[in-house]
Amino acid sequence: MRTSIVTRMAGALLCATAALTPARAADKLKVGFVYVGPVADFGYSYQHDLSRKALAAALPDKVETVFLENVPEADSERSIEKLARSGAGLIFTTSFGFMEPTLKVAKKFPKVKFEHATGYKRAENVSTYSARFYEGRYVCGKIAGKMSKSGTVGYIASFPIPEVVSGINAFMLGAQSVNPNIKIKIVWVNTWFDPGKEAEAAKALLAQGADILTQHTDSAAPLQEAEKVGKFAFGQSSDQVRFAPKAQLTAIVDDWDGYVIAETKAVLDGTWKSHDTWGGLKDGLVVLAPFTNMPDDVKALAEETKKGIAEGRIHPFQGPVLKQDGSIAVKAGEHAPDPMILGMNWYVKGIDDKPPQ
Amino acid sequence: MSFDIVQMVLVTVLTAATPLILAAIGELVAERAGVLNLGVEGMMVLGAAMGFAVATQTGSTLLGACGGVGAGLLLAALFGLLTVGLAANQVASGLALTILGLGLSGLVGAGYVGMKRDPAPHLHLPVLSDLPVVGPLLFGHDAFVYAAAFLVAGVWWFLWRSRAGLSLRAIGDDHTATHALGLKVRKVRFLAVLFGGACAGLAGAYLSLAYTPFWSPGMTAGRGWIALALVVFASWQPVRVAAGALLFGGATVLQLHAQAAGLGLPGQLLSAVPYLATILALVALSLGRRQGGSSAPAALGRVFAPSR
Numbered sequence: 001m002r003t004s005i006v007t008r009m010a011g012a013l014l015c016a017t018a019a020l021t022p023a024r025a026a027d028k029l030k031v032g033f034v035y036v037g038p039v040a041d042f043g044y045s046y047q048h049d050l051s052r053k054a055l056a057a058a059l060p061d062k063v064e065t066v067f068l069e070n071v072p073e074a075d076s077e078r079s080i081e082k083l084a085r086s087g088a089g090l091i092f093t094t095s096f097g098f099m100e101p102t103l104k105v106a107k108k109f110p111k112v113k114f115e116h117a118t119g120y121k122r123a124e125n126v127s128t129y130s131a132r133f134y135e136g137r138y139v140c141g142k143i144a145g146k147m148s149k150s151g152t153v154g155y156i157a158s159f160p161i162p163e164v165v166s167g168i169n170a171f172m173l174g175a176q177s178v179n180p181n182i183k184i185k186i187v188w189v190n191t192w193f194d195p196g197k198e199a200e201a202a203k204a205l206l207a208q209g210a211d212i213l214t215q216h217t218d219s220a221a222p223l224q225e226a227e228k229v230g231k232f233a234f235g236q237s238s239d240q241v242r243f244a245p246k247a248q249l250t251a252i253v254d255d256w257d258g259y260v261i262a263e264t265k266a267v268l269d270g271t272w273k274s275h276d277t278w279g280g281l282k283d284g285l286v287v288l289a290p291f292t293n294m295p296d297d298v299k300a301l302a303e304e305t306k307k308g309i310a311e312g313r314i315h316p317f318q319g320p321v322l323k324q325d326g327s328i329a330v331k332a333g334e335h336a337p338d339p340m341i342l343g344m345n346w347y348v349k350g351i352d353d354k355p356p357q
Numbered sequence: 358m359s360f361d362i363v364q365m366v367l368v369t370v371l372t373a374a375t376p377l378i379l380a381a382i383g384e385l386v387a388e389r390a391g392v393l394n395l396g397v398e399g400m401m402v403l404g405a406a407m408g409f410a411v412a413t414q415t416g417s418t419l420l421g422a423c424g425g426v427g428a429g430l431l432l433a434a435l436f437g438l439l440t441v442g443l444a445a446n447q448v449a450s451g452l453a454l455t456i457l458g459l460g461l462s463g464l465v466g467a468g469y470v471g472m473k474r475d476p477a478p479h480l481h482l483p484v485l486s487d488l489p490v491v492g493p494l495l496f497g498h499d500a501f502v503y504a505a506a507f508l509v510a511g512v513w514w515f516l517w518r519s520r521a522g523l524s525l526r527a528i529g530d531d532h533t534a535t536h537a538l539g540l541k542v543r544k545v546r547f548l549a550v551l552f553g554g555a556c557a558g559l560a561g562a563y564l565s566l567a568y569t570p571f572w573s574p575g576m577t578a579g580r581g582w583i584a585l586a587l588v589v590f591a592s593w594q595p596v597r598v599a600a601g602a603l604l605f606g607g608a609t610v611l612q613l614h615a616q617a618a619g620l621g622l623p624g625q626l627l628s629a630v631p632y633l634a635t636i637l638a639l640v641a642l643s644l645g646r647r648q649g650g651s652s653a654p655a656a657l658g659r660v661f662a663p664s665r
Contacts, residue, residue: 038463038574040470154617187616190628194578195569196373200610203369204617207362219576221569224473243473243571353619 029090031055031264032083033067034076036095043193043218043237044254045069048094048117051256058261062268073097077104084109090267092260093117102126113267117256122274129259132280133163134170134341136252136288137214138316139305140234141174143249143291144212145182146298147232148175152183154205156215156222158192160356164216166344168351170316171214176350178301185210186353195221206231212249223247232293239289250302251289258284278338281310317341322349364490366614371494371502372568374599374606376401376560378505380584381591381598382512383556388588389516390549391529391656395451396436397557398581399458400429404561406466409572413469418477422501422562428465429558430551432458437550441543444660459575466572477501477567501563506599508556513595525549529654532661542661557581583631590638592652605631 033052037045049067056065066088071079076098083091084105092115093102099119106114106126114126122128144153153175157164168186175182185208187201198217202225205213213233215222220243226233227247235241235251259277266272279285288306291299308314317336321329324347330336347355380397387394407428412421436454439445477499480486486496516522528535528542536542560580565572583605591597612627642652 040463040467041574042471046470185617185619187613189613190625191578193573193575195571195573195576196376196564196578196580197609197613199569200369200373201613201617203365204610204614207365207614208617210617219569219573220473220571224569224571242471354621356625 028061029063029264029268030086030088031063031065032086032088032091033065034071034080034083034091034093034095034098035067035069036071036073036097037069039067039069041193041218042220042240045094047238047254048092048256051260052092054257055260055264059264059268063264071095071098073101077101080105081108084112088112090115090264090272113272115260115263120276122276124274127263127274127276129277129279129285131254131285132278133252133254133286134166134316135280135309136286137167137170138174138309138314139288139302140214140250140252141171141176142178142305143294143298143302144171144214144234145175145178146301147249147294148179148182148212150209150211151179151181152185152208152210153212153214154202154208154210155184155186156198156201156205156213156217157186157188158217159190160188160345162342162344165347165355166341167216169344169348172348172351173316173321174305180350182350184351184353186351188356189217191217193218195219198222199225202226202233220244235289241289241292246293248289249293250291253287253289255284255287281306282312323347324349324351360489362614364493366610367490368493368497370603370607370610371498372606373610374602375502375505376563376568376580377584377587377602377605378509378599379501379560379563380557380581381587381602382505382508382595383553383560384584385588385591385593385595385598386512386516386525386556387546387549387553388657389529389593389654390525390546391532391654391659391661392437392440392546392550392553393447393451393658394433394436394440394454394550394553395448395585396432396454396458396581397553397584398577398579399455399462400432400554400557401458401561401564401581401584402462402575402577403428403432403458403465404558405565405576406462406469406561406572407558408562409472409474409565410465410469412566413472413474418566421566422559425558425562425566426555427558429554429556429561431554432461433550433554433557436554437547440660441546441550444662447658447660455581463574466574469572470574471571473571474566476570499567501559501567504559509595509599516595526654529656532656532659536661536663542663546661557584560584586632586635589642589653590635592638592642593654594652601634604634 035045039045039049052065068079090113094117096118102114102116106123116128118130119128189197189201198219199221202222211231213222213226215236220240223233223244227244232249233247235248239251241248291302315335319330319334320332323329384397404425408421408425411424412418439450440447479499482496486492524540528545532542587601590601608630
């Protein structure tokens with residue numbers, strides 16, 4: 001899902017690099033992983049590869065793992081098929097753009113099980129899975145609402161797609177729940193990853209009085225900018241505290257370990273079935289890095305919110321949720337249904353900006 | 358916008374323009390000598406990786422910058438060998454160089470992902486650096502920014518005020534005639550390519566050592582391509598490269614500030630401004646050519662194999 005022209009160009013012409021763990025026993029289940037980026041991106045693909053390592057460590061006698069990194073979406077069918085031909089019994093294709101190729105290969109190899117991340121099309125032997133990142137953003141919003149002295153928070157956004165817009169809304173609703181007058185400034189950088197541009201966006205937001213930054217882009221540059229001027233920020237995709245030990249409040253971490261291990265076990269037991277998983281804090285797919293650089297009462301509130309969401313007592317889109325024009329999006333006593341969250345293209349009341357078309 | 362913000366915006370425009378100036382000024386010299394090197398992005402990103410790796414190992418930003426320059430030189434030498442020495446196709450070799458650079462940078466930088474170091478030190482002169490507006494704008498930068506300004510002035514002087522520069526431009530316009538005159542076409546072109554590589558490597562090192570002081574694969578994010586566009590936009594004139602880089606960098610920074618300030622300007626349109634400007638510059642160049650005065654080096658991109 002996250003790719004840049006650069007990696008795509010590099011990948012399209014370079015052969016995807018393969019790292020194969022030598023097989024020791026033929027009866028082991030071979031589990032393949034296909035990544036869109038390098039495993040060293042310290043973000044999306046890196047986090048996915050951690051789950052591969054966790055799987056190898058958890059079931060060392062039963063599975064062997066294989067991965068292909070830097071696989072361009074346009075050329076992914078060949079790579080996925082290669083894995084299936086080489087005897088993989090379960091294949092994780094981890095980027096949105098791998099959706100159609102995964103389905104095509106799945107048709108040719110009905111006995112192989114496939115797991116596609118962030119997609120929406122399934123088949124007999126293709127499951128889909130994704131994470132409710134907005135739950136983490138709601139917790140971050142509460143922290144930001146408490147921590148902001150200027151009453152203004154800054155949001156660095158990538159592309160105007162529902163996942164990003166629902167993240168902004170969840171963050172704002174969290175912040176409003178502790179500070180109804182909180183203001184948010186949003187800067188769209190139109191990229192998933194460009195450290196320079198993200199740093200400039202962070203500077204612009206800080207200059208406009210934002211004292212807490214959050215981002216839906218992948219580099220640690222905004223955290224470093226916040227650290228430089230003694231303000232606070234949230235990490236993205238993986239725990240980035242080492243980049244900004246004094247600025248990171250927490251980070252929304254993708255954690256696929258549990259899911260990957262559970263699905264692999266299901267294949268081993270013969271209980272695997274095609275299904276869709278959209279898990280959050282409860283399922284451990286979304287994890288928050290340790291709460292740091294905040295007073296104890298804020299930390300307690302954050303822990304409590306996290307626990308509440310995991311136990312189902314708190315829903316980030318708990319009604320009443322109002323749209324910007326004051327119309328009711330979610331009625332009191334209800335919470336937003338999943339299709340609404342998955343298709344969100346409007347801002348909640350209190351955001352003084354227009355979503356880009 | 359308040360006074361402080363204006364000052365800050367001006368300073369950030371300058372820092373955003375610096376990597377573009379560095380990479381574009383090197384490419385300009387190579388293209389003036391008649392060699393089109395599309396591998397700027399690759400040399401830049403390897404410079405970023407190598408620069409960060411060396412600086413982390415030695416603890417010295419200066420050595421890191423030298424490492425970045427060295428990485429750029431290395432790739433440029435390979436490119437020079439292929440295109441100048443063996444008369445290989447420049448476009449294909451340049452694209453291959455970009456891909457090679459991206460791959461190698463991942464390898465070199467693999468052990469340094471997730472590390473950070475302090476940014477390159479900024480100049481601070483008592484009194485002068487504390488002057489309002491002028492102080493931070495002129496006397497408060499890191500060495501890379503001054504290196505960029507110095508390079509622009511140096512390249513301008515070299516191309517238009519020195520005999521060697523005249524030869525280089527002549528070679529870029531007509532390699533057959535200059536070869537017949539006894540000028541060392543291939544030697545000059547090779548050196549020009551090396552200079553381009555060194556500058557691109559330095560630009561990359563600026564990114565990983567000063568601009569955003571960490572290494573991450575693909576962190577150049579297309580700046581090498583923008584530098585290439587800039588050279589055309591500047592119609593192969595060093596001072597216009599600097600002006601163009603400020604315009605390109607400025608448009609990016611200003612649209613982010615406009616969004617943060619809630620001015621309601623469409624961000625996508627503002628991000629497109631530099632590219633629109635490049636297209637307009639190309640149109641203007643093409644019109645100029647029709648009237649007989651093209652500013653592109655006439656032998657640009659054409660391979661030269663001397664008759665023996």
